[in-house]
Amino acid sequence: MTDAVALGWSADLGGATVRLLRAGRFRTDAGALFGPVPRVLWEPLVRDELDELDRVWVAANCLLVEIGGRRVLVESGLGDLEPATAARIGFEGSPVEAALAELGVRPAEIDLVVLSHLHADHAGGIVAADGELRFPSAPIVVQATELVVALRRNPRLAAAYDQPRLRALRSRLEAAAVDGEIELVPGLSVVPTGGHSGGHQVVVVRGRDATLCFAGDLAPRPWAANPRWITTYDDFPLTSVARKVELFRRAAEEGWLVVCSHEPEAPVGRLVRDGDRFRYEGLDRPS
């Protein structure tokens, strides 16, 4: 498995090029990731990757989208971690700019950053260890609701966010925040879903020949294709289930490419209807 690279998968959607990047990977408790699903059902799916603490891999997948003459980074990974934090979560790899560098793209050449939500494993990479913004020319687009929820200090919700960092960036994030479904660049839209977090959004890229959806943490790994299989980290679980049904139905009917936010092996695939749920069919990894 490759840890911190441009993963080699790219697609020309027709007027839009999408490249898959990885900003490292880390470990999380398998039971927490499978939420309400009993172990007897999930263990066979991940037996090979469980470590001695019963943790599975969580890859920090990101996209570089080139569309309309602009470079758009979708997600930023965890960023620079304290060594103790990196050790605790078994982090391997590098922040996202290592993958960008492999493609010859400097952080200053990113025109726009879009985050599915502000949890630390998606938004941590927008600031460097010295507090400087990593992508100085780029507005950072989240849903306005996400910022409100993140900063509300609700004891159930607040721990998933890096509060000091968000507060330091507050005015910059507010300036670029959007409200609702918006086409940020012709062909590239954000669609609010909520569910996983209060203002979670997905990113849809429509080219002449194909459509791709970065589904964020509504589809962290392939088993999330079942709308009822949601993580313990979903703050508004019933909303997650409802939005997944709507989004996945559309993705299946229209044959969208779907990117899983945290899948290490086959993060790009398609959703296929399977009774009252869906099945995720991953594309083969390029060798």
Ligand SMILES: [Zn+2]
């Ligand atoms: Zn996540």
